[in-house]
Amino acid sequence: MSEAAGPGTGPDDRRFDVIVLGRLGVDLYAEQLGAPLEHATTFAKYLGGSSANIAVGCARLGLRTAMISRVGDDHMGRFLVETLTTEGCDVSHVSLDRERLTALVLLGIKDRDSFPHLFYRENCADMAIEERDVAEDFVASARALVITGTHFSTERTHRISTLALDRARRNGVRTVLDVDYRPVLWGVAGPGAGAQRFVASDRVTAHLQEILPRFDLVVGTEDEFHIAGGSEDLLASLRRVRTLTPAVLVVKLGARGCAIVEGPVPERLEDALTLPGYPVKVMNLLGAGDAFAAGLVTRWLGGASWAEAGRAANACGALVVSRHACSASMPTPVELDYFLGHPGLDRPDLDPHLRRLHRVTTPRRQWKDLHVFAFDHRTQFFELAREVGAPEERIRSLKLLLVSAVVEAERTLGLEGQVGALIDDAYGDDALLAATGRGWWLGRPVELAGSMPLAFEGGRSIGSRLVSWPREQVVKCLVRFHPDEPAEDRLEQETQLLALSDAVQQSGHELLLEVVPPRKWPVDADTVLRALRRIYNLGIHPEWWKLAPMSRETWQRLDALLAERDPFCRGVVILGLKASVEQLAVAFRDAAGARTCRGFVVGRTIWQAPARAWLAGEIDDGALVSRVLANLAALARAWRDARGAGQGKP
Numbered sequence: 055m056s057e058a059a060g061p062g063t064g065p066d067d068r069r070f071d072v073i074v075l076g077r078l079g080v081d082l083y084a085e086q087l088g089a090p091l092e093h094a095t096t097f098a099k100y101l102g103g104s105s106a107n108i109a110v111g112c113a114r115l116g117l118r119t120a121m122i123s124r125v126g127d128d129h130m131g132r133f134l135v136e137t138l139t140t141e142g143c144d145v146s147h148v149s150l151d152r153e154r155l156t157a158l159v160l161l162g163i164k165d166r167d168s169f170p171h172l173f174y175r176e177n178c179a180d181m182a183i184e185e186r187d188v189a190e191d192f193v194a195s196a197r198a199l200v201i202t203g204t205h206f207s208t209e210r211t212h213r214i215s216t217l218a219l220d221r222a223r224r225n226g227v228r229t230v231l232d233v234d235y236r237p238v239l240w241g242v243a244g245p246g247a248g249a250q251r252f253v254a255s256d257r258v259t260a261h262l263q264e265i266l267p268r269f270d271l272v273v274g275t276e277d278e279f280h281i282a283g284g285s286e287d288l289l290a291s292l293r294r295v296r297t298l299t300p301a302v303l304v305v306k307l308g309a310r311g312c313a314i315v316e317g318p319v320p321e322r323l324e325d326a327l328t329l330p331g332y333p334v335k336v337m338n339l340l341g342a343g344d345a346f347a348a349g350l351v352t353r354w355l356g357g358a359s360w361a362e363a364g365r366a367a368n369a370c371g372a373l374v375v376s377r378h379a380c381s382a383s384m385p386t387p388v389e390l391d392y393f394l395g396h397p398g399l400d401r402p403d404l405d406p407h408l409r410r411l412h413r414v415t416t417p418r419r420q421w422k423d424l425h426v427f428a429f430d431h432r433t434q435f436f437e438l439a440r441e442v443g444a445p446e447e448r449i450r451s452l453k454l455l456l457v458s459a460v461v462e463a464e465r466t467l468g469l470e471g472q473v474g475a476l477i478d479d480a481y482g483d484d485a486l487l488a489a490t491g492r493g494w495w496l497g498r499p500v501e502l503a504g505s506m507p508l509a510f511e512g513g514r515s516i517g518s519r520l521v522s523w524p525r526e527q528v529v530k531c532l533v534r535f536h537p538d539e540p541a542e543d544r545l546e547q548e549t550q551l552l553a554l555s556d557a558v559q560q561s562g563h564e565l566l567l568e569v570v571p572p573r574k575w576p577v578d579a580d581t582v583l584r585a586l587r588r589i590y591n592l593g594i595h596p597e598w599w600k601l602a603p604m605s606r607e608t609w610q611r612l613d614a615l616l617a618e619r620d621p622f623c624r625g626v627v628i629l630g631l632k633a634s635v636e637q638l639a640v641a642f643r644d645a646a647g648a649r650t651c652r653g654f655v656v657g658r659t660i661w662q663a664p665a666r667a668w669l670a671g672e673i674d675d676g677a678l679v680s681r682v683l684a685n686l687a688a689l690a691r692a693w694r695d696a697r698g699a700g701q702g703k704p
Contacts, residue, residue, distance in 0.1 A: 069195040070144065071117040071355050075188070075218055076105025076202040076234075078123035078148065078180045079157030080130045083379060087337070091162035091170040101137040101381040102159055103180065104234045104344050105202045111348025111370065111384040113142040114416065117355065120144035120196065122187055122218070124179040126156040131179065137381075141417050149187050151179035163378075166336045170249045173238055181211055188218035194225035197355055200347070202234035203278075206265055207241075207258075219268045231301075232347050233262070233274035235281050252277040259284040266298040271354070273304045273347050292319045302360070304367075306346055309333060311368050314360045329364035332372035332393075334400050341380025346371040348384065369394050376403040386415040410595065413559070414622035423697065424495055424627060424653030425463070425690050426474035427682075429456050429661055430530065432503045435481055438662075444669040452665060453477065453485035455675055459682040460494070466683070467690050476530060476655055480511075490524050497530040497566055497655070498523065500554065506534045506572065507546040510554070517557035528598065529558050532568040536575045537584040548592055555594040566598035568629060579608050583615055590619040597624040600655055602631065603641030609648040616650050623650065630656030635688045642696035654693060660685040 081102030084094030101110065106121065113119040121143050125131030127150050134156065138145050157178035161171040175181065183205075193199060199222040205211040222229050237243035237253040262282045266272065272295065276288050283291020292303060296319050303315040305323070311331035313323050320326050349370030353363035370385055373393055377383035385393070389411045393402060402408050429435075435449045457475065464473045474495030477486045489496055500516060502509040508531070510516045520529065531554055535547055551567075558565045569585050571577045582601060589596075604612065616623045628641055628651065638659060645651040664681035667673045673681070 066197045068197050069118070070120045071196065072109075072112050072198045072200060072351060073120045073122060073147075073193065073196040074105050074109040074112070074200045075122040075183075075215060076180070076200075076205045077103030077157065078106040078121065078125060078134055079103045079159060079175070079178065080134065081380060082158065082160050083338075084160075084162040087163050088165065089162065090164060091160065091172070094162055097160070098378065099133070100379045101134055103157065104204070104232065105200070106134070106138070107341055107344035107381045107384070108200055108202070108232065108347045108351070109138070109143050110141045110381040111345050112352055114384045114386050115348060115352040115370075115390070116387055117352055118144075120147065120192075122147045122183070122192075124149045124151045124154075124183055124187065126150075126154055126179040127152045128156055130156040130158065140419070141381075147187055147189070147192055149184070151182055154179040154182055157181075161340060163338050166339075168249070169338065169340050171340070172246065173236070175239065181205075181208060183211060183214045185214060185217060188214055188221065190221040190225070193218055193221045194227060196222075196227055198228040198230055198351065200230040200232065200351060202232045203262065204234055204236060204239045206261060207239055212261070212265075216265065216268075219265070223268060228271070229269045230271045230273065230347075230351060231265070231269040232343070233272065233278035233282055234343075235274070235278045251275075252280065254286070255281065256284070263294075263298055266295060266301070269299060269301045271304065271351075272299065272301045273306065273350065275306045275308070275343065279303070279305060289319060289321075289323060292323075304350060304364070306343055306371075307331070308339075309336075312346070312364050314364055316360065327360055327364070329361060329368055331368050332399075334372045334376045334402055336375045337403065338378060338380075339375055341383060342371040342375040344380060345374040345384055349390070365394070366390065373402055376401070382416075383412075385412070388415045406593070409559070410622075414595075421472075421495055421624065421652055423472050423693065424474055424655070425467075425469055425472055425686070425693065426476055426495055426497070426627065426653065426655040427456065427460050427463070427660055427686060428476035428497075428630070428655050428657035429453055429485075430476045430478040430482065430497070430499045431657060432478055432480050434658065435665070438666055439669050442666060442670040444671075448669060449481040450484055452668060452678075453482040454488060455668075455678055456661060456665075456682060457485045457488045459679045459686065460489070461492075462679060462683050463686045463690070464494075467687055469690065472653070474655075476657070486527075490526065495528070496526055497528040499530045499532065501531050501533070507543075508533050508550040510550070514553070516554055517560060520557055520561040520563055523561070523563060525562055528564045528566050529554070530566045530568065530600070532570065532600075534570050534572045535585050535589070536571045536577075537581065537588045538575050551589065551594055552592060555596075564597040564624070566600055566627075567594075567596040568600035570602070579605060583608070583611055586612075586615060587619070595620050595623070598652075599623070599626045600629050601626055602629055603633070603638070603644065606644045606647065609645055609651065613649045625652030626650045627652055628654045628656075630654065630659045632658050632662075635659060635685065635692060638689060639692035639696065642693050646696045654689065656689060660689065 081100045082097040085096045109121045158174040205215045242253045242255045243250045279291045283294040285291045305313045309331045311329045314327040346367040350367035353366045373385045374383045476497040571581045668678040
């Protein structure tokens, strides 16, 4: 068979590479591997639905992607839209349905062959698409339209999906069918049989055969081609499908890879273009087919040969079967290239470099000029309250007021998307609740205040603490670390840091390390850089570093260090200690030209004097907020002026 490029995949100036129409819901995956679904106790939440998974997969691989579907006017619908947006998918035609709830699926992982799942999709939002959702000008704005089989399973979805197909073909848009046969969603299996992958049905076969002529590319498993062709003999089914459509037929063969049939169906499937799979240890088969489709479509639209497209599709599927989720497991180009470049990698889930690539190259919110107000201090607030004779409980009320100051700073200083807070959960538990969910950069400490060697609040089991932390909260850890400490003294510090690094890898939180060298050993301009290098040598890659002010030369050396050791580092923020606004303004100017500096995380410079006056009863709530806001504004001006000067702005 020819390895020529796929049809109609050349350059195109349309707005989108691909639009995906179909299922969009929430997947709740059991976290207890091996447990029957009825015995699962905790679940991880992900974006789901085969169509949405394909859309995320395509977007991660670099296609300009849009989604056509519907979500309910509910919390889960908002989660799905936010997730698609973060992944880079256009959601202008993901409509809001005020009468129906967002679809939901419960899924389990019993063993390597059993994946029980229950579909909660009765009259759900994504099955209620309307004609306006498939507006002709929108459909025509893509190079390809992908539709999954479920959206032909009801009279309503069949009518709208067919309309979308007609509009696509009228405008030269390539059309792709992922058969995605789920018997329960076609009403040919009981509602509790979500895991059943094949039930013969003349009705379903006739339905699929009616739409097959409208497609340029048809993708399915062996079972899915059985239902499409009306025979449990694969070759007989493929031949029947071929009489209905000239489409390229791509058969997913699981661990064996895939077969691609461009023209007549051969006497043996092995005589078609066959691409071997990548043998990996399976965690979860669900979602692998969606990853396969994303890889195939991406390479196809990129003008690759079918052989190259099939290899990439197989690799995408192999990566996803080794991971827990569907959409969240989709690879990025960097991951895919790494996997393809390392033949024989049968445990991609355990490869440390690949795991890191998945963590740092998937889409995440970008932060630039960060203005973070730190009031996670515990000992300092306690001592301040004792000094002025204020009840310890007043500290909680004080920290809530400090959140109000950040709210005002965001509003009055124009800092939307640039503001943040660093808050503890000892005195700041209520403040943390008030700050979470606002879209701020939000950090939360884990270290036991003043500990040396490093200890964690709540004991050594740091991972169990993070289970209850919202994912948006950055794990902040202050470590008093000196690279010249004797190895026996440094061992506990490094052991604790490794435990923390492992914990955030599992929990998905970002990590900020605040490195302060203790003064019992000599400290010079090189000390912090050597400390960071040592931490990198341990295999620890925090997303953020929080460091004391440095000279311009040291910032340049830090930039070079991060470029060498961790080009994916989110950045460095400047800590304030007890520096004055004027001293910090100088520090900001020194950092102005640094590529890796993202802003400041400052505390006592902002809150020390106002908090003391408030705890002493010398000022009221409004005065406290006003004074804190004034200090924040002064720092924001100093940062803006330094940044402007560093970038040659007036």
